[in-house]
Amino acid sequence: MSGAEQPPLFTTITSPSxxxxxxxxxREVAGHVVVxxxxxxxxxxxxxxxxxxxxxxxxxxEPLYERLRERNMLRAHYDVRRAAEAWRARRFFxxxxxxxxxxxxxxxxxxxxxxxxxSRAPMDATHTDxxxxxxxxxxxxxxxxxxxxxxxxxxxxxxxxxxxVVEHVVRxxxxxxxxxxxxxxxxMVTNLSCMDEERLRFLxxxxxxxxxxxxxxxxxxxxxxxxxxxxxxAVTAQWIERINRAYVEMGLDPSLYHVEALLTTTRxxxxxxxxxxDTYVALGCRTIFLRPVDPFGFxxxxxxxxxxPRAEYMAFYRKALDYxxxxxxxxxxxxxxxxxxxxxxxxxxxxxxxxDIRSPGGQAxxxxxxxxxxxxxxxxxxRMLHEMGDDTFRIGDVRTARYRDLFRHPTVRAxxxxxxxxxxPDCVCCAYQPFCGLPPSHAHKTQGTMFGRPxxxxxxxxxxxxxxxxxxxxxxxxxxTRAIFERWTxxxxxxxxxxx
Ligand code: SF4
Numbered sequence: 051m052s053g054a055e056q057p058p059l060f061t062t063i064t065s066p067s068x069x070x071x072x073x074x075x076x077r078e079v080a081g082h083v084v085v086x087x088x089x090x091x092x093x094x095x096x097x098x099x100x101x102x103x104x105x106x107x108x109x110x111x112e113p114l115y116e117r118l119r120e121r122n123m124l125r126a127h128y129d130v131r132r133a134a135e136a137w138r139a140r141r142f143f144x145x146x147x148x149x150x151x152x153x154x155x156x157x158x159x160x161x162x163x164x165x166x167x168x169s170r171a172p173m174d175a176t177h178t179d180x181x182x183x184x185x186x187x188x189x190x191x192x193x194x195x196x197x198x199x200x201x202x203x204x205x206x207x208x209x210x211x212x213x214x215v216v217e218h219v220v221r222x223x224x225x226x227x228x229x230x231x232x233x234x235x236x237x238m239v240t241n242l243s244c245m246d247e248e249r250l251r252f253l254x255x256x257x258x259x260x261x262x263x264x265x266x267x268x269x270x271x272x273x274x275x276x277x278x279x280x281x282x283x284a285v286t287a288q289w290i291e292r293i294n295r296a297y298v299e300m301g302l303d304p305s306l307y308h309v310e311a312l313l314t315t316t317r318x319x320x321x322x323x324x325x326x327x328d329t330y331v332a333l334g335c336r337t338i339f340l341r342p343v344d345p346f347g348f349x350x351x352x353x354x355x356x357x358x359p360r361a362e363y364m365a366f367y368r369k370a371l372d373y374x375x376x377x378x379x380x381x382x383x384x385x386x387x388x389x390x391x392x393x394x395x396x397x398x399x400x401x402x403x404x405x406d407i408r409s410p411g412g413q414a415x416x417x418x419x420x421x422x423x424x425x426x427x428x429x430x431x432x433r434m435l436h437e438m439g440d441d442t443f444r445i446g447d448v449r450t451a452r453y454r455d456l457f458r459h460p461t462v463r464a465x466x467x468x469x470x471x472x473x474x475p476d477c478v479c480c481a482y483q484p485f486c487g488l489p490p491s492h493a494h495k496t497q498g499t500m501f502g503r504p505x506x507x508x509x510x511x512x513x514x515x516x517x518x519x520x521x522x523x524x525x526x527x528x529x530x531t532r533a534i535f536e537r538w539t540x541x542x543x544x545x546x547x548x549x550x
Pocket of ligand 1: 471476477480481482483484486487488504505509510511513514
């Protein structure tokens with residue numbers, strides 16, 4: 051909120067005169083006021099404009115009146131049909147079903163990461179390998195989804211460690227999909243250290259999208275991700291370069307097809323915002339997701355080393371985003387993923403279907419996680435909690451589950467209700483409610499309740515302040531920044547990764 055020298059704004063959300071404003075929510079950001087309506091239309095006003103709006107002192111014909119009318123914010127002109135269509139478009143995912151199916155093909159991993167969210171197992175823990183029989187049952191369930199789209203994502207541990215099951219899943223799913231007829235994709239999240247030419251050939255031939263983890267420059271990456279006998283960063287960088295070269299050799303557009311990487315922001319990352327962004331650019335990544343560390347897995351044990359106050363995270367985010375915008379203005383294309391998710395909702399009125407930032411959330415109704423032992427979870431984080439001794443989000447077993455019964459499970463009902471921000475007492479008055487989302491697994495882990503208390507949630511803090519940063523930048527009206535933001539909201543084609 052703005053400084054104390056400013057007179058306070060109204061706290062009510064409808065016009066005192068009852069004449070002008072439709073139902074709106076608002077929030078003061080850096081001297082401006084962001085106003086949103088029920089269906090997620092957005093307008094940024096000066097304090098004076100906002101005051102006149104809520105006091106009903108804007109006359110028809112004034113530019114501001116027309117601006118508000120265009121945004122469906124005037125009671126006298128409120129277009130219910132348009133609002134319903136916009137609301138429906140934003141919640142298109144409610145007509146589908148789970149499209150992301152996470153296969154934890156092993157817990158074994160050859161790297162030891164200080165924050166490992168998955169609670170990796172040592173390399174001799176072969177009992178944590180998914181068997182082909184369990185994998186087939188998981189594929190059968192995944193292809194029963196009511197969604198026309200199915201993405202099977204290989205996770206771990208390190209999925210390359212149980213590569214025979216990866217190969218089996220790809221072949222089996224392709225075969226079974228001849229009857230299921232889904233738009234099928236495969237992705238793999240791998241540290242790349244167990245990659246070899248033969249495995250890469252299989253992944254390329256079968257159009258498996260490859261994503262890896264990069265924590266930043268080598269000095270940071272290697273301190274946090276230990277690879278016995280070598281530099282994890284050097285190995286990862288070498289394979290990123292090799293895979294990107296292979297895409298070019300296949301005639302694919304390198305701006306669309308290249309290895310992307312995931313960042314985990316720890317305390318040691320915070321002062322290195324520039325080095326981290328530079329590393330991503332140097333590796334050829336076009337996206338960087340400045341995610342804070344999560345409270346799952348080993349990150350709980352090592353929180354004294356990896357955690358930080360979220361105000362410090364936001365200072366990091368601001369500096370990194372400013373630098374990313376500066377690079378883009380110089381023609382170096384790199385997109386920050388948090389910003390892109392929120393901006394797509396704010397500027398396009400569309401939902402990019404990022405499962406952790408939508409309402410209701412993607413847990414169960416957008417994603418299912420299949421553990422190596424056959425356990426089915428509402429989300430990957432639910433599976434991570436299982437490894438920490440908490441089975442709250444377990445909803446079945448692939449050997450016995452029937453698809454329909456999974457969705458009648460009380461936990462599924464609970465996560466859908468809990469992640470619906472329309473019912474959350476803190477969110478109903480928040481201007482960012484149409485764009486936001488809070489995963490119940492995070493609230494459950496950090497606050498002991500799936501429904502959560504956003505005002506005390508670190509995730510709410512991060513979401514709110516990132517949206518503040520974006521609104522602040524939009525309010526500044528810089529044409530270059532606006533053009534970069536618009537570009538980040540375009541959905542990039544990835545036909546190559548769709549199975550024929
Ligand atoms: S989670 Fe926080 S930022 Fe998001 S809508 Fe709720 S109160 Fe607003």
